[in-house]
Amino acid sequence: MPSSRPRLLPWPGLNGQPCFLVTDNTGTGYLSRLADEMEAVQLRTGADLLGHARPLLRDRKVDACELRFVGHRLAEALHDALRVAQSRGRRLEDGEETATGES
Structure with a gap:
């Protein structure tokens, strides 16, 4: 079922427009x-980046270019x-509609 x-x-x-499947x-x-x-x-990359960014943002010696x-x-x-x-939210909503019999 589609x-x-x-x-x-x-x-x-x-x-740059959204792409759908x-x-x-x-x-x-x-x-x-x-x-x-x-x-x-993408989510792992974001988590890794956050791990690198936090110490950088705490370092008062970091220059504006790095920031x-x-x-x-x-x-x-x-x-x-x-x-x-x-x-993922859209897919969850679709799953809830299917589970309740709504469309």
Whole structure:
């Protein structure tokens, strides 16, 4: 049975627009598995970056260029994490609708 909504993928489409995948609810297709793996990499990368950023932000000797760099990377990681959360939230909502018989 097809999903009620397309899956938001963890990478941008053309011109930076959101990219969606229409699939069944099994999540076992190649693109679904690739998206799952990419989400896991994005979340791990964000966690690793946060681990490096905290000591850097506490160091009073760090210059503005380094702070801007880590700020940009943190913003990218946050963007990725929010996209993952949005995608997973949509899929959870779809699962709740299926479980209750609503559409």
